[in-house]
Amino acid sequence: MTDQSQAPSVAPPRETTSALSRIREIVTSSPIVMLATVLIILIVLSALFAPWVVPHDPVRLTPAERLKPPSEVYWLGTDAFGRDLFSRIVTGGRISLVVGVGAAIAAVLAGLVLGLLAGYIRWLDAVLMRMVDGMMAIPNILLAIAIVSLWGASLWTVLVAITIPEVPRVVRLVRSVVLSAREEPYVEAAIAAGSSTWLIMRRHLLPNTIAPLIIQGTYICASAILTEAILSFLGAGINPETPSWGNIMAEGRIYFQINPGIVLWPGLVVSVAILSINLLGDAVRDALDPRMAQRGIDR
Template sequence: MTTAPNYSAAPTRGALMWKQARAMFFAGPVTSLATVVMILIVLMAIFAPLIAPHDPIRLNPAMRLKPASDEFLLGTDAYGRDLFSRIIYGARISLAVGVGAAILSVLIGLGIGLVSGFFRGLDAVLMRIVDGLMAIPSILLAIAIVALSGATLGTVLLAIVIPEVPRVVRLVRSVVLSAREEPYVEAAISVGTPTWKILTRHLLPNTIPPLIVQGTYICAAAILTEAILSFLGAGINPETPTWGNIMAEGRVYFIINPGIILWPGLVLSLAILSVNLVGDSVRDALDPRMAKRGIDR
C-alpha cells in the first residue's frame, strides 16, 4: 500500500527564505557579530530622538569641552553640544547616504549595463563614457560636484553616486555579455521575443545576486566618502551632526579632548566594517564555489 506524501511537512517558501537569510547573516561568529553591530547602528539611527539625551544642535558655550560625566556621557564639543547625542544623530545621515547611494547606483548602473551588454551598437559609446568617468579619482570628482552645486544632502548623494555608477555598469555588462550567449537567450531572440521581455525575464535575473553584493560594498564606501567630504569641509552643512563633521570640528581640540575624534571615528569604523563583513557573507552565500570551500566568516 502506497503512503500519500505529507505535503504539510514540506517547508514553505517563507520558511526557506528565512532559513537562507539566517544562514547568510549568521554564517560564523565574526559575521554574526557584524550583523548585530549593523542592526544596533540602524536601530540607533531610527530611534535617535528617544535615545539621545540632549539636543544635538543646541549650543551651550558654558559647557564647552567638558569631560565625560553623568550628564554628558562622552563629554561636549567646542560649542557645548553633547557629543553622545551628536554621534547618535550622525548615524541618520551616514546611513541615509549609504543606503541611498547604493540604491541609486544599482538602479542607474543596472539600466545602463543591460542596454550596453545587449545592444552591441551602443556598447562602444556607453563604455567609453564609463571608462572616462572611472579615470577620474572618485573623491576628487565628488569634491568638484559639491563645490559647483553646493553642500546639500542631495548634492553629496549625487557626488557619491556618479563615481559608483560606472562600476555597477561594468559588472552588469559583463554578466549580460555572458548570459547573452546562452542557448535560451539565443532561442528567445530567434523566435522574435520582444527585447524588453528578454532583458527583464532572461537577463535581469542573472544580475541580481552580484548586484546585491555590490550594493553592500557601495553602501560602505558611500558612508566613508560622506565622512571624508564632511571632514574636508566639502560635505553637508557643518551644523548638521554627521560623523565627519564631528571629527572635523574636533581636530583642533584633539589634545584637549581626544574623544571628539576617537568616538565618532570608532563608530564610523564599526559601521563600515560591519557592512563589509555582511557583504562578504552575502557573497559567500550566493556563490556556490565559496560555499563548497566552507569558509567561516
Template sequence: MTGLADTPASAPPAGPSLASRLRAIFFAGPVTSIATVMLFLIVAMAIFAPLIAPHDPIRLSPATRLKPPSAEFLLGTDAYGRDLLSRVIYGARISLIVGVGAAVFATFIGLVIGLAAGFFRRFDAILMRIVDGLMAIPSILLAIAIVALSGASLWTVLVAITIPEVPRVVRLVRSVVLSAREEPYVEAAISLGSSTPRILVRHLLPNTVPPLIVQGTYICASAILVEAILSFLGAGINPETPTWGNIMAEGRVYFPINPGIILWPGLVLSVAILSINLLGDAVRDALDPRMAKRGIDR
C-alpha cells in the same frame, strides 16, 4: 525549444531556500553574527535618535564647552558645548541615508545602462567609453568638484557620491549580460522572436540580481566613508548638521584636550563600514553556490 525559451533564467536549483542560506550564514559564524547585531544597533540608533539622544545635538552651550565625560554628558562635549553622544547618535542618520541612497540610485542607474551596453552591441562602444572616462577620475576628486560647483547639501552630496559608483555597476552588469546573452535559453528566446523587453526582464535581469545585491552593500559602505571624508574636508554636509565626518573635523583641533571628539565618531564609523562589508561577504556566499559549498565559517 519553446519550453526552453520560456524557462526563467533565475529558476532556483533544488536545495535549501535562499532565506535558509541567509539565516545560516548571518548567524552561524560568530564574526557575521556580531556584524549583524552591530549594524542592527546602528540602524536602530538612527531611527530612534530623538528618543535615545539625551540632549539636543545642535544646541550651543558655551558654559559646558569641552567638558570631560560625566553623568550628564556621557561622552563629554565639543568646543561649542554640544553633547557628543547626541551628535554621534544623530550622525548615524545622515550616514545611513547617504549610504543606502547612493547604493539604490547607483544600482538602478548602472543596471539600466549596463543592460543596454551588454545587449545592444551598437551602443556598447559609446557607453563604455563614457564609463571608462568617468572611472579615470578619482571618485573623491569628482565628488569634491560636484559639491564645489553645486553647493553643499544632502542631495548634492548624495549625487556627488552616486555618480562615481555608477560606472562600476555598469561594468558589472555588462559583463553578466554579455555572458548570459550567449546562453542557449537566451538564444532560443531570440530565435523564437521574443520581444526585447521580455528577454531583458525575464532572462537577463534575473542573472544580474545576485551580484547587484552584493555590489550594493559595498557601495553603501563606500558611500558612508566618502561622505565622512567630504565632511571632514569641509566639502560635505553643512557643518551645523551632525555627521560623523563633521564631528571629527571640528574636533581635530581639540584632540589633545578631548580625544573622544574624534575617537568616538571614528569608532562608530569604522564599526558601521566593517559590519556592512562583512554582511556583503555573507550575502555573496549565500547567493553564490560555489562559495556556499566551500563552507567558509564567518
C-alpha cells in the same frame, strides 16, 4: 499536440531552499557575521529613533560645558561648544546612513539599466563604455568635490556627488555579467523563439545580476558613508551645523590634543559601520550565489 513555436524552458532550475533561509543559515553559522548584523541593526535603530534615544539636544550650545570628559551626564564627553558628543554621534548616523543607502540604491539602479543595455545591445556598448571609461579616469573624491563646489553644499548635492562616480563601476559589473549570460543556451533559445529584447533582459539576464549587485551595493553603501565623512571633514560636505559623523570629526580635529574622543569616537563608529556592512554584504552574496548554495547542499 505540442506547439513547436514555443521555445522550451531551459533556464537552470531554482533551488528549493529560499534565499532568506540561506541568508539566515550563513548569518547564524558565523559569529563574526552575526556580530556585524547585530551592530548594523543597532546603528540603524539608534539612527531611526535618535530623538527618543539621545539624552541631550545634539545642537544645543552650552559653553560652560565645553570639552568635558566622559561622565555619567555626558557619556562620551562634550565638544568645543558644549554639545553632548554621544547625542551628536547618534543623530549624525541618520545623515550618514541616508547618504550611504541612498547612494547605493541610486548607483545600482542607474548602473543596472546602463549595464544591461551596454551588455546586450552591441551598438550601444561602444558609446556607453567610452563614457564610462572617461568617468572612471577621474578620482571619486575629486569629482565629488567638483560637483559640490558647482551646486553648493546640501544633503541632496552630496548624495548626487557620491552617486555619480559609483555608477560606472556598476555599469562595468553588470555589463560583464550580461556578456557572459547572453551566450548561455537558454538565452540563445529565447532569442531563437523571437522573444523581445525587454523580455530577454528582464527574465533571463536580470536574475544573473542580482548576486553581484548585492555585494557591489554594500561596497557602495560603505564607500558612500566614508566619502561623506571625507567631504564633511574637508568642509565640502553637509552644512557644518548639521550633525554627521564627518562634521563631528571635522569640528573636533582642532581640539584633538585636548580631547581626542571628539575625533576617535565618531571615527570608530564609521569604521565599525563600514566593516559590518561589508561583512553582511559578503554573507548575503554567498547566500544568493547558486554555487555557494550547491556547496551547502553537497555538505
